[in-house]
Amino acid sequence: MGRNFILVFSILSAMVGLISCNAQMVQGKKERFTLTENKDGKRIDVAIDGRPFTSYIYPDVLMKPVLYPLSTSKGTLVTRGWPMDPRPGERVDHPHHVGLWFNYGDVNGLDFWNNSTDIPADRKSGYGTIKHRTVTKMTNGNNSAELEVSMDWQKPDGTKLLSEETKFIFSEAGTTRAIERITTLRALREEVAFKDNKEGLIGIRLARELEHPSKKAEIFTDAGGKTTNVAKLNNEGVTGKYRSSEGKEGDDVWGTRGNWVNLTSTIGGEPVSLVILDHPQNVGYPTYWHARGYGLFAANPLGQKEMSAGKDVLNFKLPAGQSVTFRYKILIHSGSNLSDDQVKTEFIKFAATK
Template sequence: MTKYLILTLCGLSLQINAQSRRVSFQPHKNGKQININVDGKFFSSFIYPDSLEKPILYPLQTASGLTLTRGFPLQTRDQERTDHPHHVGLWLNYESVNGLDFWNNSYNIPKAKKNKYGWIRGIKVTGYTSGSQKGELSYTANWERQDRHVLLQEKTTFIISGTKNTRTIDRITRLTAVKDTVKFKDVKDGMIALRVTKELEMPSNQTAEFTDSQGNRTKVSASGNGANGDYLTSAGKKGNDAWGTRANWCLLAGVKDQQDVSIAIIDHPKNPGYPTYWHARDYGLFAANPLGQQVFSNGKENLNLSLSPGQSVTFRYRILISSTEKPTTQSLNQQALQFSKTTL
């Protein structure tokens, strides 16, 4: 039986596998990037250059060194889709915040339309701590209009750990309304998300077309690129049936370089809209959206979150990355139970 340690730091209680590897951080010489290592191996980088409209973790690698996130738009790879340039790494934002679209903003938006989109800017790393069992990295940021007017202040902490075959990210993000009442309209695109490598896409022979909040269209071609991924939720939904359903976790699993690999996102009972709806697409977008309930429920439910000035909301998620073996339903249920008991 696996042994665990209960660690308490700054009021946070975290259950850590006793076989966890050391986590360390290394600022990049070019600035606005902090590399994250687990057990001496590269895992990911926290990246926040001015050229991006949001901060991201990119790429995400397994303990065995395989990359599970798409390269585009930062690094194009052979046979990889080049749609949706705002899908990059692992991120958290939303499609409609006081009418501004934070989700779809990217270099691809025409300058004349940029005032309809929002940025996450003013990012400051407030601290990072390496450790033998886990590491923590925290930052602050502003959710802004084009004219730099701040709608929300963000405080985020990543708690990162790893074992021989896994990497785990616990993300805790608190959003606080500043001077304005901030309204999150009930829409489809949000909230925590990542775009995966081509092998974790689901096989598809169809071309699909998607339109963002401002009418910009993007076509996604049929896969035919070695895609073999499949979704499974805690409610037992598989494949495309996972999209638009509620569950407290969702697993995306497949094979890359003849090795079993997977990513699971686990919701937290304290999150708004728990258990979340899954915005899990066959072409490789893997997202949890607790605030967009109307579209997923065919109009039966509705949640328009509103924050008065000074009011906050917190979102908590666990991302579990596995290699060499696929997590079982039982193990993911145990992960979800353990995560639900953490004080975050």
């Protein structure tokens, strides 16, 4: 019996060792979608098969965390480099337009949208700041990666006005990369009013090639009266064109409602489609589009009076202790321009998520 016991024990030990070895091999296998945190650099890098996709960054020089830069599956940048990493031929206006961001132009009278290091100290009292608080969860995987972060919407004196919990889902199917952003805002000690304002809510600042060809120099004024000059530039290689779910095109998309907008262009011979999908559960659905030919691509469901020339009014308010959730999905497609039917299919799938 002793010999049999030793034999059985040896076999079981070998089996356990084999299982353990296999488990280690599975655990050691590198997942396709990876998140790498650099606390000192105040960033989390997102990669697919080792290739850069984007980064969640929150350096002190920015007044809110952003995803920057955004790239196609071929590595082509679709976001402007300036002011973080300037590239030749870019516009150098609106220093608060960096990557992909989420904020608003009038929150209890504070301008979160236009805040940047460009605002002089004697005017800072009118601007709010969004501060990264913590990373709550990071999940790598073979089909997607998920990042959950917490932020605080702060008054100029540092008092917290809103808490933000955001979940990013990064994925790729074929040559289409996708980012889902699910953001929950909670009012803290006081009611929070999002007064009608054209500066909102989720925005992307585009690479020069994705802009509309520039026909003239322009001057834009923010809610606080600060003006920004937008110069006419060389239009070589600039072929961007907006198209909405309602069939609006080009500059006619601005100030109209729609389920989605598809921006198409070609960058260095690579056809690119950049899409923002709205979600039916969002406040103000279907959103108004704050899509400008000079390179601002944004969805704004809260600035209805501004966007509709007074036909609609929202002035959304969030009572103390209550929360609201916004959902958006960004598609970055390489190799062709997505058709209306293709984008509609993606919208229907996204609209069904809860």
